[in-house]
Amino acid sequence: MKRLKLFAAYAATTALVLGQGALDPAKLLKQPTDSWPTYNGDHTGQRFSPLKKINSTNVQNLSLGFIYRINAPGATATVFKGTPIVVNGVMYVTIPDHVWALDARTGREIWHHVHQSKGGIHLGNRGVGVYGNWLYFETPDCMLVSLNLKDGKERWAKSICDLDQMYYASVAPVVVKNHVLVGVSGDDLDIPGYFESRDPETGELQWHWSVVPKKGEPGFETWPNEDAAAHGGGMTWGATTYDPELNQIYLGTGNPQPVIAGKGRQGDNLYTASIVALNPDTGKLIWYFQPSPHDTHDWDNNQVPVLYDGVIGGQKKKLLSVACRNGWFFTLDRATGKAIVSKDYVKTNWAKGIDSRGQPIPNPDKEPQFAGALVSPNQGGAANWPPPSFSPDTGLFYVNAARAFSVWYLYDTDDKPEGWGGTDRGGWSEALLQAIDYKTGAIKWSHKWEGSGGRSGLMSTAGNLLFGGDTSGNFVALNASTGEPLWHANVASSVANAPISYELDGKQYVVVGAGDTLFGFVMNGK
Amino acid sequence: MRKFAKKCAVAASLLTFTATLSLAQAPVAGPAGKPSRKAPTGGGLLAQAGKADKHIVDAEAADRGKKAYIQECITCHGPTARGGQGGSDLVRSLVVLHDRYGSEIGPFLKKGHRTEGSPAAQFSQDKIEDLADFLHLKVNDTMRTSPLFRAQNVLIGDAKAGQAYFNGDGKCSQCHSSTGNLKGVGGKYEAIDLQQRFLFPKPAFGRGGKPTVVTVTPVTGAAVTGNLVQIDDFNVSLRDAEGEYRAWSRIPGLKVKIDDPYAAHGELLDRISDKNMHDVTAYLETLK
Numbered sequence: 167m168k169r170l171k172l173f174a175a176y177a178a179t180t181a182l183v184l185g186q187g188a189l190d191p192a193k194l195l196k197q198p199t200d201s202w203p204t205y206n207g208d209h210t211g212q213r214f215s216p217l218k219k220i221n222s223t224n225v226q227n228l229s230l231g232f233i234y235r236i237n238a239p240g241a242t243a244t245v246f247k248g249t250p251i252v253v254n255g256v257m258y259v260t261i262p263d264h265v266w267a268l269d270a271r272t273g274r275e276i277w278h279h280v281h282q283s284k285g286g287i288h289l290g291n292r293g294v295g296v297y298g299n300w301l302y303f304e305t306p307d308c309m310l311v312s313l314n315l316k317d318g319k320e321r322w323a324k325s326i327c328d329l330d331q332m333y334y335a336s337v338a339p340v341v342v343k344n345h346v347l348v349g350v351s352g353d354d355l356d357i358p359g360y361f362e363s364r365d366p367e368t369g370e371l372q373w374h375w376s377v378v379p380k381k382g383e384p385g386f387e388t389w390p391n392e393d394a395a396a397h398g399g400g401m402t403w404g405a406t407t408y409d410p411e412l413n414q415i416y417l418g419t420g421n422p423q424p425v426i427a428g429k430g431r432q433g434d435n436l437y438t439a440s441i442v443a444l445n446p447d448t449g450k451l452i453w454y455f456q457p458s459p460h461d462t463h464d465w466d467n468n469q470v471p472v473l474y475d476g477v478i479g480g481q482k483k484k485l486l487s488v489a490c491r492n493g494w495f496f497t498l499d500r501a502t503g504k505a506i507v508s509k510d511y512v513k514t515n516w517a518k519g520i521d522s523r524g525q526p527i528p529n530p531d532k533e534p535q536f537a538g539a540l541v542s543p544n545q546g547g548a549a550n551w552p553p554p555s556f557s558p559d560t561g562l563f564y565v566n567a568a569r570a571f572s573v574w575y576l577y578d579t580d581d582k583p584e585g586w587g588g589t590d591r592g593g594w595s596e597a598l599l600q601a602i603d604y605k606t607g608a609i610k611w612s613h614k615w616e617g618s619g620g621r622s623g624l625m626s627t628a629g630n631l632l633f634g635g636d637t638s639g640n641f642v643a644l645n646a647s648t649g650e651p652l653w654h655a656n657v658a659s660s661v662a663n664a665p666i667s668y669e670l671d672g673k674q675y676v677v678v679g680a681g682d683t684l685f686g687f688v689m690n691g692k
Numbered sequence: 693m694r695k696f697a698k699k700c701a702v703a704a705s706l707l708t709f710t711a712t713l714s715l716a717q718a719p720v721a722g723p724a725g726k727p728s729r730k731a732p733t734g735g736g737l738l739a740q741a742g743k744a745d746k747h748i749v750d751a752e753a754a755d756r757g758k759k760a761y762i763q764e765c766i767t768c769h770g771p772t773a774r775g776g777q778g779g780s781d782l783v784r785s786l787v788v789l790h791d792r793y794g795s796e797i798g799p800f801l802k803k804g805h806r807t808e809g810s811p812a813a814q815f816s817q818d819k820i821e822d823l824a825d826f827l828h829l830k831v832n833d834t835m836r837t838s839p840l841f842r843a844q845n846v847l848i849g850d851a852k853a854g855q856a857y858f859n860g861d862g863k864c865s866q867c868h869s870s871t872g873n874l875k876g877v878g879g880k881y882e883a884i885d886l887q888q889r890f891l892f893p894k895p896a897f898g899r900g901g902k903p904t905v906v907t908v909t910p911v912t913g914a915a916v917t918g919n920l921v922q923i924d925d926f927n928v929s930l931r932d933a934e935g936e937y938r939a940w941s942r943i944p945g946l947k948v949k950i951d952d953p954y955a956a957h958g959e960l961l962d963r964i965s966d967k968n969m970h971d972v973t974a975y976l977e978t979l980k
Contacts, residue, residue: 242740285744287737306740330789332741354741354835356784393775397784513962531966536844538887539966571961573891573969575843575884578834582774584783585834586841591884592892594958616923638924651925 185299187315189253194341195410202252202666205293205338206553211407211472213555213625215667219674220689221629225643225653231675231688232273238264238280246679247290247662248338249553249623251301253315255670257677258296259684262288262306262336267318270677271670273686277318283307286334287351290662292405292551295339295346297366302346304335310348310369324369326350331357339364340406342415342446345372349402349417353464356423356584359400359438363449373449377402377419377437385436385454394431399423400438404468405553409484412501414443414452416473416486420466421458426534427578427587434459439467441488441496443503453503456525457490462533463516463574463590464545465492471500472556472563476604478506487604489554489565491547492516494526495607509607511600512548512569516541534574534588544572545590552623553664555632560646562610563602564632566621570595597621597637601649611649623664625676633676635661641678641685657685721748723793723821735837747792747828757826760819764807773830783834788827794820797827843884847974849967854975857968862960864890864972870979879980887973891961894954902953906930908938911945920950 189203197216198207207213220228236244243262251258257270263283267276286306294301300321302312308327313320326348327333333352340347345363359377364370377400379385381392389395401420408415422431422438437451439458444451458465469488476485476497486500487507493514497507505524510517517526532541546568554565571594578587597615602608615637622635632646636654641661643653659681667676676687722729729748732739761773768779775781782788791797798820801812815823833840858864868874881889895901903919908928910916916938918930928948929939940946952958964972 283744285740285742285746287740289737307743328789329743330746331786334741352741354738355789355831393781535966537846537848537970538843538884540891540961540964540969542961571891573887575846577841577843579844580772580774582772582781584774584781585838586836587834589836589841591843592888594892594894594961616925636924638922640924640926642925654924654926 185316187254187256188299189296191298198666198668200669201254202250202668203296204251204340205249205295205405206407206470207625207666209342209408209410210474211405211470211553211556212474212558213553213623213664214557215625215627217627217667217669217674218629219669220627220631220667220676222631222645222652224689225629225631227689228643228653228676228687229690230655230685231690232686234259234266234268234273234275234684234686236261236264236682238278243288243290244682245290245659245662246682246684248293248679249664250666250677250679250684251294251296252666252668253296256315258294258301259679260291260293260303262291265294265301265303265313265318267315268684270668270675273684279313279318279320281305281309281311281323284329286329289334289336289351291336291338293338295341297341297344297346300366302339302341302366304337304339304348306334306336308333308335308350310335310339310346310364312366312369322369324364326362326364327352331355333357337403338405340408341366342406342408345446347406347415347446349404349406351401351403353399353401353421353423353425354585356397356399358396358398359402359420361402361417361444361449363446375444375449375451379436388434388436390430390432397423398431398435398438399425401466402468403466404551405470407471407473408446409473409500412484413446414500415446416441416443416471416500418467418469418471418488420468421461421464424578424583424585424587425464426462426574426589427576427583428460428462428533430582432460435461439465441467441471441486441498441503443500455496455498455503455505455523457488457494457496458492458528459525460528461492463492463541465490465543465547467491468551469549470553472554473500474556474558474604476561478605485604487556487563489549489563489567489600489602491543491549492526493543493548495563495602496524497604497607507605507607511565511602511607511609512543512567512598514542514548532574534576534590536576536579538573538575540571541574541590542571543568544570544593544595546570546595550621552621555624555626556604557626557632557646559628559630560601560626561604562646563604564624564626564634564646565600565602566624566634567598567600568595568618568621569598570618595619599634599644599649613644613649613651620660622661625665625667627667633665633678635678635680639680641665641680655685655687657681657683659683721745722750738836741835745792747824749825749829749832753822753825754829757822757824757829760823761826763809764812765823767808772833773827782827783831788831791824791828794824797824846884846887846970847977849970849972849974851971851974851978854968854971854973857972858975862964862968862972863956867956874976874979877979878977883973883977886976887969890972890976891957891964891969893957904953905951907949907951908940909947909949910940911943923948923950
């Protein structure tokens with residue numbers, strides 16, 4: 167009943183006339199079954215599929231249903247780094263400047279849209295957002311583009327950032343009610359991060375939230391002066407999650423700038439490297455929690471804030487968990503932002519302990535030094551953009567993690583460092599798939615991959631399965647309760663995104679991208 | 693007259709066609725009326741930052757611009773153009789960032805911006821373009837692709853303490869010696885490379901370096917030892933002493949033993965302090 171009321175409220179704000187291929191907004195409020203309608207599958211960020219036709223007792227029979235290989239002559243970044251979106255039997259996939267609509271049963275191409283780029287870093291594209299009859303995607307040259315779902319024709323393209331300041335855009339827009347939520351990237355110059363809501367009909371700005379507060383606003387006191395704050399970074403390239411009951415959206419913010427040389431920005435540098443809750447209708451800040459105060463290691467906190475209901479101390483709570491790039495796992499009360507669990511999920515060496523709020527206290531000796539400081543994790547982090555998963559069935563939070571060391575050097579000797587001002591070099595790492603108990607942060611099971619690197623996003627299912635990529639170019643299914651590997655397919659490249667699952671005509675599909683190829687797996691019958 | 697008009701129209705259309713063609717083939721970059729500039733090669737993904745038509749710095753012009761900057765601007769804007777005595781930070785200036793070869797800086801200066809030498813409103817176009825090159829160079833100096841983006845002196849340790857750690861708690865002398873396999877190493881590498889090599893000797897992506905040795909014991913049959921080729925949860929392969937490629941599925945009962953020649957270095961990372969690290973670097977640097 168509560169869900170019906172919520173949907174009624176949701177639908178009232180959208181007032182959509184839906185075409186045949188359109189997205190029914192009610193699907194965003196349910197676990198995904200016959201679709202995967204938003205980046206994380208639904209607004210919780212759990213990446214949990216309730217489907218169980220494919221399960222731990224029969225997954226060894228999973229086989230290839232289709233492949234789709236990128237055909238984009240001249241494209242410079244031909245790796246699927248986004249999550250496919252599936253709406254009404256059509257799958258939408260991206261690389262920078264390109265969107266394809268594919269038949270979700272066969273992988274056959276329906277249409278292909280190419281954006282004529284004016285530049286920007288073509289690092290990757292995380293996918294599309296869908297609202298009614300339209301989709302939205304960001305481009306490296308700072309545009310938010312809207313297309314018709316049915317034919318891929320462009321409706322409009324709006325600038326959301328300034329290429330001359332070396333911003334770029336790669337985020338999968340998330341649609342909450344009638345808000346298209348967009349974030350931006352850019353770490354080369356010292357520029358302010360922000361997050362915006364755009365009108366789904368017109369692309370016009372609805373609200374703009376500055377990550378770093380201005381003089382007179384709460385949090386400004388964590389910056390030494392206006393100049394440092396105005397150039398303080400905090401990019402918003404992660405995925406947003408949403409609680410319709412609390413009417414709060416949750417996102418992580420990126421590292422402060424200058425990235426490595428923090429001399430000119432003494433203080434905690436709010437609200438960079440933080441988890442924040444915002445009102446989706448106004449963009450007003452509700453609460454924050456900062457996993458990396460005064461970050462100097464490029465540890466963006468843009469990892470997915472995953473929402474679920476759990477039991478803490480015998481009481482049912484609305485919770486949020488995140489496995490951060492800095493190696494720490496947090497469980498928060500998502501109504502208030504109050505920390506319940508603060509614990510590293512791989513061994514780290516940069517924090518002296520935690521403060522009264524549950525935030526790690528950075529050890530200044532482990533900030534980058536001219537002669538070097540040996541720090542774990544490295545710049546890539548213990549986790550990065552590949553999304554984690556949470557299974558309400560097992561109560562476990564899964565993350566493909568790296569335990570890594572590197573030496574951090576300061577390069578910029580100027581009294582006022584600008585740009586990066588240093589970097590880390592070298593490295594040693596091991597790759598671990600960690601299953602974390604959300605109540606304590608304890609590692610319930612850990613699976614060490616042979617080799618290092620090549621981490622991927624994850625998806626758990628009601629079939630007691632956990633899908634993800636290993637470090638050797640395999641797509642793997644593990645027992646979600648124990649971590650035992652049960653099935654694999656050599657997909658010849660690292661899994662560079664996260665798998666999805668959907669059921670059409672009684673068949674459950676599992677789809678994943680690796681390199682320039684998308685693989686669809688099914689239980690093949692007739 | 694009509695003939696002339698027709699000729700002009702044909703010429704104009706040819707010019708348009710040529711211009712369109714050249715734009716499609718090779719975008720022209722550089723100040724108007726001057727030889728086009730080529731974007732520097734290399735830099736990979738990071739070099740893509742910014743617009744495709746961003747300002748390409750000419751080193752000679754930037755050098756002339758530096759002289760003009762010292763003459764006109766340095767007192768207020770500082771030696772690195774990052775701001776100074778009342779002058780704003782020009783590296784972070786939107787006028788500079790939006791500029792192409794003086795397109796924004798020129799009109800700004802022509803309004804009569806205060807300068808130290810000649811009045812800004814009277815700057816020649818060449819001087820404006822040179823200043824633009826210098827300021828864009830200062831922006832580029834902060835980028836990760838800048839040649840200035842390099843390590844400073846890492847030799848701050850105590851070589852004697854480093855020697856003691858090498859022979860003691862570091863356990864380095866169990867495999868290495870200053871007169872054996874590390875003889876002359878200090879003269880062979882820069883200090884930062886010595887530091888990197890002793891901490892992280894294993895080449896990235898497993899390419900080169902000492903091979904990892906693996907012994908596979910099948911469910912039936914004799915154990916086979918060789919250099920590891922590939923291993924994951926499902927398969928393992930090696931090249932044996934005769935150079936034969938051997939592979940197995942990791943079925944129940946199959947045993948795999950891995951001997952990583954760099955294991956001690958990985959184990960060291962968890963216990964070495966930054967002081968130990970600097971001391972050992974200083975010690976290795978003395979082995980010349």
